[in-house]
Amino acid sequence: MSAPIAWILDGIRTPFVKAGGALRHTPVYELGRVAMGEVLARANLDPARIDEVVFGNCAQPAEAANVSRVTALRAGIPEPVPAATVHRNCASGMEAVADGARRIASGEARLVLAGGMESMSQIPIFYPLAYGDWLEGVARAKTLPQKLGAFAAFRPALLKPRIGIVEGLTDLVCGLNMGQTAEVLAREFRIGRPAQDAFALRSHQLAVAARERLREEIVPLFPPPRHEAVIDDIGPREGQTLEALGRLKPYFDRRNGTVTVGNACQITDGAVALLVGDERTAAGWPTPPLGRIRAFAFAGLAPSRMGLGPVFAMAKVLEKTGLGLDDIDRFEINEAFAAQVLACLEAARSESFARAELGRTRALGEIPLDKLNVNGGAIALGHPVGASGARLLLTLLMELRRRGLKRGLASLCVGGGQGAAFLVERDA
Numbered sequence: 001m002s003a004p005i006a007w008i009l010d011g012i013r014t015p016f017v018k019a020g021g022a023l024r025h026t027p028v029y030e031l032g033r034v035a036m037g038e039v040l041a042r043a044n045l046d047p048a049r050i051d052e053v054v055f056g057n058c059a060q061p062a063e064a065a066n067v068s069r070v071t072a073l074r075a076g077i078p079e080p081v082p083a084a085t086v087h088r089n090c091a092s093g094m095e096a097v098a099d100g101a102r103r104i105a106s107g108e109a110r111l112v113l114a115g116g117m118e119s120m121s122q123i124p125i126f127y128p129l130a131y132g133d134w135l136e137g138v139a140r141a142k143t144l145p146q147k148l149g150a151f152a153a154f155r156p157a158l159l160k161p162r163i164g165i166v167e168g169l170t171d172l173v174c175g176l177n178m179g180q181t182a183e184v185l186a187r188e189f190r191i192g193r194p195a196q197d198a199f200a201l202r203s204h205q206l207a208v209a210a211r212e213r214l215r216e217e218i219v220p221l222f223p224p225p226r227h228e229a230v231i232d233d234i235g236p237r238e239g240q241t242l243e244a245l246g247r248l249k250p251y252f253d254r255r256n257g258t259v260t261v262g263n264a265c266q267i268t269d270g271a272v273a274l275l276v277g278d279e280r281t282a283a284g285w286p287t288p289p290l291g292r293i294r295a296f297a298f299a300g301l302a303p304s305r306m307g308l309g310p311v312f313a314m315a316k317v318l319e320k321t322g323l324g325l326d327d328i329d330r331f332e333i334n335e336a337f338a339a340q341v342l343a344c345l346e347a348a349r350s351e352s353f354a355r356a357e358l359g360r361t362r363a364l365g366e367i368p369l370d371k372l373n374v375n376g377g378a379i380a381l382g383h384p385v386g387a388s389g390a391r392l393l394l395t396l397l398m399e400l401r402r403r404g405l406k407r408g409l410a411s412l413c414v415g416g417g418q419g420a421a422f423l424v425e426r427d428a
Contacts (some may be wrong), residue, residue, distance in 0.1 A: 308418020
């Protein structure tokens with residue numbers, strides 16, 4: 001096989017915390033600062049060695065334009081080191097790593113600080129544009145009659161809020177929100193409510209069982225105002241049961257749906273930082289690198305079926321490497337929705353799907369459950385959209401190292417109708 005595109009040398013992440021919880025008052029650039037600073041400290045790395053910082057973020061705060069640059073400077077990265085923010089919806093964290101790997105492959109960089117961050121708690125509420133027009137009219141009024149006329153034009157409807165997170169999770173092209181696209185796949189692949197709830201329960205049970213292992217990739221946080229340490233992901237439920245999941249009502253299609261808040265990912269805050277280097281940097285790294293990037297790919301598909309994105313992207317990665325699913329030791333598929341992941345498993349094993357959708361003569365193959373998301377997934381851990389792609393890579397590589405395994409495939413679906421996938425390797 002050809003030489004690696006780049007190496008992932010080290011990585012760390014914050015705990016993933018359900019939105020509105022302990023990190024409610026922590027800005028995204030503070031989450032990112034903690035992750036950046038910790039990965040540098042653990043590697044005992046002079047930040048001046050970094051050639052570029054590339055981080056993914058979706059809901060960029062108004063007060064921190066190019067939030068990656070703001071975060072990098074706050075983390076102590078020297079001013080001469082440039083920084084860029086990338087945005088590919090749910091794959092923003094993977095896009096950042098891909099961008100860093102491209103810079104390395106082209107010779108532009110030897111060491112890139114890449115990752116992703118998101119504060120979904122702090123996605124703002126907006127007012128209609130008409131309210132801005134009214135404020136402008138008031139500001140421009142000079143005389144008393146003009147001012148009175150401007151104020152008289154006020155209508156309560158001008159203050160009707162636009163919920164940023166709701167609009168951001170709704171596709172402008174197909175008109176469906178992300179949960180509704182999961183309902184599309186549940187119907188297409190005939191995935192019933194019991195299967196979805198059972199998969200959701202599995203996610204919680206695995207995440208709870210993996211709590212000690214996941215601490216290996218987590219730096220504790222001390223969020224204001226209470227300053228109590230957050231050392232674990234806040235999302236996995238120790239007492240989760242099928243009965244409790246079964247009592248939840250469909251959320252996205254209240255009459256005929258099967259997707260609930262219990263079998264969907266949690267809305268979450270968190271950040272991930274990875275050090276991505278070239279071959280020479282990896283050879284001189286003081287500790288064994290986490291692993292090497294062999295291939296990555298991004299794929300497009302219909303926005304209404306965006307949840308199948310992992311299958312399209314995995315097909316491209318396998319074609320690049322000449323490998324099959326049987327060659328993969330561990331899989332990470334982001335659990336946007338239980339229905340979506342189960343649909344991907346069905347599509348991967350379907351000969352007809354391969355011929356009609358992927359242009360292949362044979363199905364991709366089987367993704368065994370005992371190799372998939374073995375430490376739980378986003379249904380339990382949460383999905384801070386700008387960070388999740390990087391988290392999948394970190395969790396996968398640490399699991400490969402822990403088990404002495406060789407190859408892993410990480411993928412996720414992307415709002416707007418895309419998929420992303422990375423194939424990583426270690427020396428088993």
